[in-house]
Amino acid sequence: MTSPRLFAQYIKRRRGHFQAATLATFSPTGRSTFSTLHGLGPQENDKVLVVGSGVAGCSAALIAAEKYKLPVKLICAGEVMNDCNSYWAQGGIIYKNYDRNAGDSSAKLVEDIQRAGAGLCDFSAVNKVATEGPKRVRQLLLDSTDVFANCDFTRDEDGNLLYCLEASHSAPRILYKADHSGAEITKSINHAVANHPNIEIVHSSIVSDLIVADDRCIGVELIDKNTNKQTKIFSKYGTVLASGGLAGIFKYSTNPMGFNAIGSSTALASRANVALKDLEYVQFHPTALSMPGQKPYLLTEALRGCGAKLICEGVEFAREFHPEGELAPRDIVARGVYSRAQDTGSNVYLDISHRGAVFVKDRFPSIRSYLLKHTKYDLATMPVPITPAAHYSCGGIKTDLNAKTSLKGLYAAGESMCSGLHGGNRLASTSLLEGLVFGAAAADHIGSYQDYADTSLATISGDDDSGNSRIIVEKNDRQSEFLLQQIRDIMWNNVGIVRTESGMEEAIDQLRQIQDNADGIFNESPSFATAMARDASRAAACVAKAAEANKVSAGAHYVVDDDIVEDDQPVAVVAVG
Numbered sequence: 001m002t003s004p005r006l007f008a009q010y011i012k013r014r015r016g017h018f019q020a021a022t023l024a025t026f027s028p029t030g031r032s033t034f035s036t037l038h039g040l041g042p043q044e045n046d047k048v049l050v051v052g053s054g055v056a057g058c059s060a061a062l063i064a065a066e067k068y069k070l071p072v073k074l075i076c077a078g079e080v081m082n083d084c085n086s087y088w089a090q091g092g093i094i095y096k097n098y099d100r101n102a103g104d105s106s107a108k109l110v111e112d113i114q115r116a117g118a119g120l121c122d123f124s125a126v127n128k129v130a131t132e133g134p135k136r137v138r139q140l141l142l143d144s145t146d147v148f149a150n151c152d153f154t155r156d157e158d159g160n161l162l163y164c165l166e167a168s169h170s171a172p173r174i175l176y177k178a179d180h181s182g183a184e185i186t187k188s189i190n191h192a193v194a195n196h197p198n199i200e201i202v203h204s205s206i207v208s209d210l211i212v213a214d215d216r217c218i219g220v221e222l223i224d225k226n227t228n229k230q231t232k233i234f235s236k237y238g239t240v241l242a243s244g245g246l247a248g249i250f251k252y253s254t255n256p257m258g259f260n261a262i263g264s265s266t267a268l269a270s271r272a273n274v275a276l277k278d279l280e281y282v283q284f285h286p287t288a289l290s291m292p293g294q295k296p297y298l299l300t301e302a303l304r305g306c307g308a309k310l311i312c313e314g315v316e317f318a319r320e321f322h323p324e325g326e327l328a329p330r331d332i333v334a335r336g337v338y339s340r341a342q343d344t345g346s347n348v349y350l351d352i353s354h355r356g357a358v359f360v361k362d363r364f365p366s367i368r369s370y371l372l373k374h375t376k377y378d379l380a381t382m383p384v385p386i387t388p389a390a391h392y393s394c395g396g397i398k399t400d401l402n403a404k405t406s407l408k409g410l411y412a413a414g415e416s417m418c419s420g421l422h423g424g425n426r427l428a429s430t431s432l433l434e435g436l437v438f439g440a441a442a443a444d445h446i447g448s449y450q451d452y453a454d455t456s457l458a459t460i461s462g463d464d465d466s467g468n469s470r471i472i473v474e475k476n477d478r479q480s481e482f483l484l485q486q487i488r489d490i491m492w493n494n495v496g497i498v499r500t501e502s503g504m505e506e507a508i509d510q511l512r513q514i515q516d517n518a519d520g521i522f523n524e525s526p527s528f529a530t531a532m533a534r535d536a537s538r539a540a541a542c543v544a545k546a547a548e549a550n551k552v553s554a555g556a557h558y559v560v561d562d563d564i565v566e567d568d569q570p571v572a573v574v575a576v577g
Contacts, residue, residue, distance in 0.1 A: 047073040047200070048446055049220060049235045051207050052242035052260075054086030055432050056414025058189040059140055059439030060240045065198035066147055068447030070237060072199045075222065077206050077243070077259045081190040082183070085244045085260050085415065086432060089182025090300035090367070092153075092174040093141070093432040096134040097163050104171035106130040116168045116329045116427035117394075118555035120281075122420025128401055129421055129430070129437050136436040137175070141185060147196075149188035153177055166305040166428040167327040174429050179300055179364040185432060206259055207243070208522075208531050210272045210410065217272070217410035218453050228473070228527045236453040238409045238446045241265045241397065242439060245415035247282065249540045250390035251492035254288050254298040262484075262532055263539020265416035269397045270538055275406040277418040278395030280547035280557040283426050284497045285391035286334035287350050289384065291375055296389035299350055299367060301330070301428040306363060308352035311383055312340045331425040331556045334388040338497050341387070349383035357381060388497050392431060394422035394556060395546070403442035409453060411442035424555020468525045476521040480533035483518050487511070487533075487540050495544050500562045504548040511541045 048064045050057045053076035064070045077083065097104035109130040114121045141151045153175045154162045165172040177184035193199050204225040211219040211232060219234035247253045248261030255261035269276060287303065288296035304326040310318045310333075318325035321336035328336075337348050352360055360380035361368060368379040377384045397405050397412040399419050405412055414435040421434055494507035515537040522530040553559040 045234050045236060047071040047235055048237045048443070049233060049239040050074045050242060051220065051240065051265075052076065052084065052244065052414065052416070053078070053081040053190065053193070053201075054084035054242060054244065054260075054414060054435060055185060055189060056086075056416070056435030056439040057084075057240065057242035058193045059136075059436050060242060060411075060413055060443045061193055061199050062140065062148055062189070062196065063440045063443035064237075064447055065196050068443065069198065070447060073202060073233065073235075074193060074199055075202045075205050075207065075220070075233075077204070077225065079204050081194065081201065081203075082186050083256075083258065083260070084186065085255060086435065087182050087186040088254075088256060088298065089185070089432055090179050090298055091166055091302045091305075091429050092164060092176030092181040093137065093185065093436075094133060094173055094429050095137050095161070095163070095175045097171055097173045102163070102171045102173070104173050108170050109133075109173070112168055112170050113421070113427045113430060114423070116425055117421075117423025118329075118331070118425055120278075120423030120555060122423075124401060125419040125421040128419075128441075129433060132437050133433045136440055137433070140189065140436055140440070141175075147192065149185070149192045151175075151177070151184050151188045153181075153184070164302055164305055166301045167333070168324075168329045168427055169305075169429075174302070174305075176302065178362075178366065179302065180366045182432070206528060206531055207241075207264065207268060208526060210239070210268055210407075212272050212407065216408040216453060223526055223528060223531055225528045228525075230526060238411060238442075238452075240403070240411040240413055240439070240442045240446075241268065241416045242413045242435070243416055245393035245396070246279075246539045246543065247390040247392060249487055249491050249536050249543070250282075250496065251488040252288070252296050252387065253390040254285050254296055255391070257295070259528070259532055262536040263393075263542075264531075264535045265397060265412065266393075266542055267535035267538040269405065269407075269410075269412070270542055272407060272410075274410065275398040276396065276542060276546070277398035277420070278422075278424075278546070279393070279418075279543045280550050281394035281422070281424050281555055282390060282495075282543065283330055283392040283394055283422075283556045284334045284388040286330060286337045286388050287386045288389035288391075289371070289375070290347065290387035291385065294374065296387065297370060297374075298389075298391070299384065299386060300364075303350060303352055303364065303367075304333075305428075306352065306359075307355055308350050309354075310337065310340075310386075311349045311351050312344055313346050329425055330391075330428065331558070334497055335558060337386065338388055347385045348387075350386045351383035352379065353381050353383070390492075390496075392426055394418070394424065394426050399438070401441065402445040403438045404445060408451075411445070413439040413442050424557060473525045473527060476525045477527055477529035479521055480518065480527075480529040483514055483533045484536055486514055487536050490514075491540050491543070495540075495547050497558065499547060499557070499559045501548070501559070502562045504544055507544040508541065508548060511537060511544055515541055 163172040244260035246263030287299040322328035357380040396418040494503035518533040522534040
């Protein structure tokens with residue numbers, strides 16, 4: 001446990017001043033009593049810290065606040081809570097199909113996850129999600145008490161939940177809301193968090209570093225996105241990192257371009273020497289919109305689950321690379337799309353027009369609307385050009401089944417974590433379920449075990465910006481944007497869907513210099529932009545090193561001999577017309 005002396009030494013090394021100080025005396029049972037200085041209460045530091053406003057962060061916050069009556073401070077990077085990766089999930093969330101004719105079971109889901117994961121999954125993590133998942137969905141997303149979320153999933157005319165099938169699932173078990181399931185889930189669970197009296201929300205703030213004393217995480221350092229003001233928040237209860245993945249460090253990605261997808265959690269953990277795992281397994285979604293000058297737009301797995309076909313030069317080809325065709329695991333389909341585009345020099349298309357305009361307009365209204373607004377393509381009547389794009393990090397901060405990391409007082413949930421659930425490749429629609437299960441698990445451990453920091457905690461504020469002139473800040477922010485683009489180019493070209501030994505070594509060498517530069521400009525002028533470059537460069541280096549160290553080609557980590565891929569050959573085709 002952290003001694004008051006060590007904590008005091010830490011405080012003296014940091015800029016700022018005490019707003020309040022609280023002395024905590026712990027009983028042998030772990031429960032605490034408080035004496036307060038200056039007449040101020042201890043509540044400011046007696047909060048669970050949750051970083052991230054997606055499904056994982058909200059699940060942790062709600063379980064801690066409602067089940068254990070613990071006060072929670074939830075930190076989100078966006079001005080609004082739904083500025084998170086969970087919002088953009090299109091397909092849905094795994095539940096359980098209770099219709100006997102469907103042939104669904106927890107055991108079947110375990111088999112499906114392991115098969116999609118290239119046999120590299122941790123069975124205990126898979127079993128936890130498969131067995132606890134339905135209960136967490138009912139508790140957190142199908143709640144009728146107004147405490148948790150009550151999502152408006154698609155139902156039949158009798159009010160029964162409808163299920164859809166997605167690739168590599170042996171049964172239709174996915175709950176969905178048309179083609180914007182993530183938006184529905186996020187809206188509902190954000191509403192529950194915002195209305196819970198035990199939860200305080202801090203907007204427009206990013207975590208720049210973990211605060212560690214005596215081998216324990218005791219808080220976080222924040223940067224206000226609008227003012228660049230730096231503050232520190234301490235907690236005796238624990239910190240849950242649920243701030244997204246790292247697919248945004250690739251040039252072409254289905255993820256939003258903001259802070260939630262550039263590997264901030266991985267970078268935070270790495271700087272604090274927290275164990276990481278399986279970072280080489282970055283999943284590339286096989287079907288993203290491929291249009292010149294446009295960011296890849298996700299075309300959900302559910303399209304192929306509903307019968308969409310892969311076409312190149314007018315020919316359906318998916319069964320040429322796998323007997324399950326379009327419903328094969330994502331890594332296999334992505335490489336199939338990549339290979340066909342490379343072999344033919346032609347674009348690959350996704351076509352669901354054979355299902356009829358009425359069906360497509362009803363089932364995929366958001367995707368069709370986006371395409372009509374931004375392209376010349378009508379999903380209901382014509383094929384759409386596609387390319388693989390970086391989508392999801394199967395690896396992350398190493399955790400146990402309670403979402404505990406290797407650093408005491410620190411937990412990770414959602415795409416930030418790696419319990420071993422996904423192995424080498426993620427099964428469709430497991431991500432939101434993973435967030436529910438492990439976000440709740442983190443809160444359960446914090447609330448049940450009461451292994452809290454034995455220290456005097458104080459919130460420090462008043463750390464202003466670095467004092468640099470606006471000219472220096474703006475120069476470093478522009479340099480950060482340039483570095484971020486370099487990082488994305490390097491990762492796409494050298495650590496992408498198909499990798500070579502020389503490419504990964506080249507990436508490591510190039511990223512080393514970029515990381516030094518990014519660290520230097522952040523230290524000179526800490527800001528939202530310099531923090532992004534700093535975190536992205538570190539996360540990218542971690543991924544590249546993990547990929548180069550793993551000599552076994554499997555799942556999303558696909559390695560070929562150097563002479564197979566020419567030096568100037570792109571990793572995937574992006575449409576040129």
